Amino acid sequence: MTLGPLMVDVAGKTLTTEDRELLRHPLVGSVILFTRNYENPEQLAGLVAEIRGLRSPPLLVAVDHEGGRVQRFRPGFSVIPPARRVGLEYDLDHKQGLALARAMGWLMAAELRAFGIDFSFAPCVDLDFGVSEIIGDRAYHANAETVARLSIAVMQGMRQAGMAATAKHFPGHGAVVADSHLALPVDRRDLADLAADMLPYRRLIPNDLAAVMMGHVLFPAVDSVPASFSRRWVGDILRGELDFRGVVFADDLTMEGASIMGGVVARAEAALEAGCDVLPVCNRRASVVELLDGLTSRPGPASQLRILRMRGRDAVDRQSLAANPEYRECREWLARCERPPELVLSQG
Numbered sequence: 256m257t258l259g260p261l262m263v264d265v266a267g268k269t270l271t272t273e274d275r276e277l278l279r280h281p282l283v284g285s286v287i288l289f290t291r292n293y294e295n296p297e298q299l300a301g302l303v304a305e306i307r308g309l310r311s312p313p314l315l316v317a318v319d320h321e322g323g324r325v326q327r328f329r330p331g332f333s334v335i336p337p338a339r340r341v342g343l344e345y346d347l348d349h350k351q352g353l354a355l356a357r358a359m360g361w362l363m364a365a366e367l368r369a370f371g372i373d374f375s376f377a378p379c380v381d382l383d384f385g386v387s388e389i390i391g392d393r394a395y396h397a398n399a400e401t402v403a404r405l406s407i408a409v410m411q412g413m414r415q416a417g418m419a420a421t422a423k424h425f426p427g428h429g430a431v432v433a434d435s436h437l438a439l440p441v442d443r444r445d446l447a448d449l450a451a452d453m454l455p456y457r458r459l460i461p462n463d464l465a466a467v468m469m470g471h472v473l474f475p476a477v478d479s480v481p482a483s484f485s486r487r488w489v490g491d492i493l494r495g496e497l498d499f500r501g502v503v504f505a506d507d508l509t510m511e512g513a514s515i516m517g518g519v520v521a522r523a524e525a526a527l528e529a530g531c532d533v534l535p536v537c538n539r540r541a542s543v544v545e546l547l548d549g550l551t552s553r554p555g556p557a558s559q560l561r562i563l564r565m566r567g568r569d570a571v572d573r574q575s576l577a578a579n580p581e582y583r584e585c586r587e588w589l590a591r592c593e594r595p596p597e598l599v600l601s602q603g
Contacts (some may be wrong), residue, residue, distance in 0.1 A: 258284030258312065258562050260527065260554050262504075262535040263543050268294050270305055273540075278309050280547050284562060285315035287535060288372070289327055296331040296370070296573065303371040315565055320363055320375040323392055333585070335363050336592040338379060339392035341405055344592075346396075355588055356395075356405040360412025360420075362585040368417045368570035376468060376504075378409045380422045380455040381429035389434040399451040403458035410459060417569035422459050424470030424506060425493060426482060427452030435471040435512030445476045456497060465564060466502040467493060469531065471512030480525070484516050489530035502561045505531040509539045520549040527552045532561055 259282035265274045268291075277283060286306050293299055307313035318327050323337025341359060345352025360378070367375055380402055381387070383394035395405045410420040426449055431440035442449075456467065469483040478487040483505040493499050505526040506512070508519055516522040519542040523534050532554055536543050576582050 257281070257559050258315065260284060260532065260534050260558070261523075261543070261546060261550075262287050262315075262317065262533050262537075264289060264537050265292060265302075265306070266540075268292055268298055269302060275309060277543060277547070278306065278314060282547055282550060283314065285317055285373075285533060285565075287537060288316065288318045289537075293328045299328065299370050300573075307371060312563070315373045315562070316371065317374050317376065318367065318372055319377075320367060321377045321379055321393060322359060322363060325379075325393060332366055333362055333589055335359055336589070337392040338395040338405075339383070340592055342383075342394075342396035342401065345401060345405060353404060353408045355592070356408035357412040358581075358585045358588045360409035361416045361581060362412075362589075364413040364416035364418035365571055365576060365579075365582065368567050369573045369576050371567070371570065373567040374419050374421060374466075374565050375413075376421045376423060377413070378406045378420060378422060379424070380406045380459070381424060381427055382452055384430045386432050387429050387434075388432075389436065390429045394429055399454040403455040406455050406459055407462055410462065410464065414463075416571075417567050419465035419565050419567075420459075421466035421468055421502075421504065422456060422464055423468035423504075424472070425453075425456060425467050426470070426472075426474070426488060428470045428472055431472055433512075435506065436510050439481065439512045439515055440472045442472055442474050443476065444474070446474075449474070449477075453497070456493075456499075460497055460499050464499070464501060466504060467499060468504040469506055471506050471510055473515075481512060481515065483513065483531065484522070484525040484529050486529045494530060500561075502533060502565055503531045504533045504535065507535045507537045509537055509542055519545055523550050524552050527554060532558045 261283045262285040319325050322335025341356050344355045379393045381390045381394050383397045395402045413420050431442050433440035471481045473481045478485040482488040508522045513522050516525050
């Protein structure tokens with residue numbers, strides 16, 4: 256059985272009969288976990304093992320685990336600082352900031368891989384324009400070159416721990432006030448004015464970035480539909496101009512920013528036609544059932560190969576992780592991050 260394009264969620268801390276039935280459907284290829292799916296490390300290990308045991312090849316298992324406000328598992332896991340804290344460290348000392356970024360990427364990935372989780376939707380490479388509350392301190396910096404350098408370091412740390420990176424939200428979510436979970440954000444800049452937003456992708460892609468998540472943001476000067484559903488953004492710009500060969504994720508199809516495309520089946524068909532490989536459908540079971548009954552489009556063989564490359568590798572088991580010298584070094588970084596950044600006064 257191949258891995259289908261749908262990424263779905265499960266109800267709780269163990270699988271229900273309905274969960275198992277849905278996860279065996281050929282349109283499903285991956286599962287995303289949330290805070291409600293976590294109680295403690297032992298329970299998580301059991302849940303992931305059960306999900307992976309349902310199919311061959313096993314379903315992919317993912318989570319949003321950037322750090323800061325977006326970290327689904329906390330008790331028993333290291334608390335990763337928000338991206339902005341990494342950017343502040345970089346401002347104080349470029350070398351130390353890059354080291355911190357790489358360490359946090361490795362730590363996040365290593366802990367998740369120890370439970371069999373394949374990937375996390377990180378890093379967030381949106382720029383900090385100071386207007387988006389939903390992005391806010393999830394952004395590393397306002398400067399695009401700085402975001403690019405820090406994101407590459409995070410990606411390298413993740414890769415060392417056996418996890419592929421997913422940069423988000425293409426082409427950029429940082430310059431709009433609206434939260435795409437609740438409304439459709441509109442960015443009225445021309446394409447030329449988005450060069451800074453896209454610069455991190457231009458740096459990450461030649462460094463073997465594995466995946467990109469699109470944003471439910473409308474750029475009317477570029478296309479008449481949000482980026483997740485746009486052949487111009489996905490096909491012409493991301494895959495064409497930027498020569499991206501990895502997996503393209505739509506953002507969650509149940510978000511309000513996607514509603515302009517119609518019902519959930521119409522949204523899914525539009526995202527697939529635009530060139531997306533994976534369609535997350537979260538926190539609305541009725542929409543998943545509707546898609547399983549009504550979705551007719553299927554990604555081609557090339558999409559299948561891309562999706563399979565998101566499989567995690569080289570996991571360190573939980574017992575060995577605590578004794579790993581790199582893990583101890585990362586814990587020292589965390590202790591440093593718990594202290595306020597140093598204040599540097601300049602004269603002038």
